[in-house]
Amino acid sequence: MIINQLQKIINIKIVYFGPALSGKTTSLKSLFNHFGKKDQVKSIESSINRTLFFDYGVILFQNEQWQLKINIYSTTGQDFYIITRPTVLKGIDGIIFVADSNELSLKRNLISWNELGNYFNKKIFNEFPKIIAFNKQDLLNKFNVSEFLEDINYKIYDNIGLKYTIAINGEGILVTFEELLCMIFKKIYKYEFPLKLKN
Numbered sequence: 001m002i003i004n005q006l007q008k009i010i011n012i013k014i015v016y017f018g019p020a021l022s023g024k025t026t027s028l029k030s031l032f033n034h035f036g037k038k039d040q041v042k043s044i045e046s047s048i049n050r051t052l053f054f055d056y057g058v059i060l061f062q063n064e065q066w067q068l069k070i071n072i073y074s075t076t077g078q079d080f081y082i083i084t085r086p087t088v089l090k091g092i093d094g095i096i097f098v099a100d101s102n103e104l105s106l107k108r109n110l111i112s113w114n115e116l117g118n119y120f121n122k123k124i125f126n127e128f129p130k131i132i133a134f135n136k137q138d139l140l141n142k143f144n145v146s147e148f149l150e151d152i153n154y155k156i157y158d159n160i161g162l163k164y165t166i167a168i169n170g171e172g173i174l175v176t177f178e179e180l181l182c183m184i185f186k187k188i189y190k191y192e193f194p195l196k197l198k199n
């Protein structure tokens with residue numbers, strides 16, 4: 001988060017992360033669709049619609065004084081471009097981990113979750129605002145969520161939420177985004193608000 005007191009702009013960065021083809025790009029586009037900004041997502045894709053580097057878009061909120069600029073990215077799930085992922089994760093304020101709920105994808109979700117954790121200091125990652133969005137809820141052959149949560153040792157994490165989404169029709173996408181924003185702001189108030197009162 002970057003707070004520019006002079007220009008009255010708060011910059012936030014949020015990333016959709018997850019295994020290949022879990023629905024990261026579809027989730028991001030669906031979110032922008034909610035705000036009527038679907039055409040404003042910048043994507044670099046292969047000829048078969050796979051994300052090459054990342055997708056990116058900005059959503060702006062404004063009150064009389066302050067502008068809130070939310071920069072939203074999705075990483076590529078293609079391992080060939082793995083080098084781009086830590087770069088996209090730099091300076092982030094929150095993560096939406098898009099899990100593929102297909103029962104055949106359980107292991108790929110676990111590998112991706114562990115990879116994500118390895119980009120951060122353990123303590124920071126445990127406290128970091130993050131939501132696991134179990135996407136593709138429309139599928140019939142889904143894995144058991146409690147199995148996944150047990151495998152990642154869910155209980156050790158603070159600031160973590162669980163949501164269920166169907167990115168192809170937008171179900172659960174906005175509420176997931178809103179909950180992550182709440183977590184991010186709660187964290188900032190907790191740590192920064194008392195400091196501000198001193199001035």
Ligand SMILES: Nc1nc2c(ncn2[C@@H]2O[C@H](COP(=O)(O)OP(=O)(O)OP(=O)(O)O)[C@@H](O)[C@H]2O)c(=O)[nH]1
Pocket residue numbers: 018019020021022023024025026027049050051074075076077078135136137138139165166167168169
């Ligand atoms: N059934 C179903 N399919 C979905 C859902 N969300 C995404 N998909 C499909 O899953 C495929 C991959 O979606 P993408 O959004 O491109 O996935 P991604 O995670 O961005 O993929 P990479 O960037 O290549 O890693 C597409 O065919 C989507 O239509 C969903 O909620 N349900």
Ligand SMILES: [Mg+2]
Pocket residue numbers: 024025026050051074075076077
């Ligand atoms: Mg993608």
